[in-house]
Amino acid sequence: MATILPFLLACGGGAETPSGSDDGTAGAEATERCSDGPEAQRCGGPGEHHGAEHQGGEHGHRHGRHDHGHHGQGAHHDFSDVERFAEIFDDPERDSWQKPDEVVGLLGLQPGQTVADLGAGTGYFLSRLSAAVGPEGAVLALDVEPNMVAHMEARIEREGLANATARAVPTDAPGLEPNSVDVILIVDTWHHIGEREAYAAKLFTALRPGGSVYVVDFTMDSPQGPPAEMRLTTLQVAEELGAAGFEIHTLEETLPHQYVVQATRPTE
């Protein structure tokens, strides 16, 4: 299990909060500050990044709308061509840099728990999540794109993931009952969500006290991922989730292109 570090300590304190300029430069500046010294990896600093997930894929063409900074509309993108995205998201080579076992290990899932995968796409993480919570647990695979949901339903059936269900959700809400889930995993999806502070409040309500959201997304200097103006620094993600009342931690991990921010609903 990775060591959990207080986010603000790891990234240099509250004064590092980006100012939120509309062109996204504040986030870039924040990462630059984070990239100096031994905290660089924790804060999403520079590294030797390579891989193929988004090359010519999710971010290989124009998005309909960009956030360009802070807590805004998110990057809306057409994910309806499931077969094309399945080749990218489920490319066996992805495992080498996505490190799905490490990601799922960071979640600290226990048998019997309920985990939601928000923006689950083709269901890349589902088999591991299913195994982690076991037959008494539940995996909720959530996505706005109906074709992705249909694809996951077939995958769940094919792979015999009896504790998993896929469901479509609206763009502005996870569709989860209050106090109903223990863990919410959000991989390469947080930057697609609009009005993220308001959305974070809905995640807070959906979690049981002590439960956590984990945001995994691309670092500012990753050679792949969304266009630079759409990327979010760990500081920006922390600010958005922190505004909803979450306690923020950044996790030590060995992902070459991404960071992991943990946001925990306090127990009281």
Ligand SMILES: C[S@@+](CC[C@H](N)C(=O)[O-])C[C@H]1O[C@@H](n2cnc3c(N)ncnc32)[C@H](O)[C@@H]1O
């Ligand atoms: C880049 S894919 C990531 C898929 C998956 N998490 C993975 O790592 O393979 C982003 C996914 O998020 C979904 N998505 C975008 N906005 C969303 C929203 N507001 N709520 C739920 N899902 C969303 C898209 O339909 C797409 O399937």
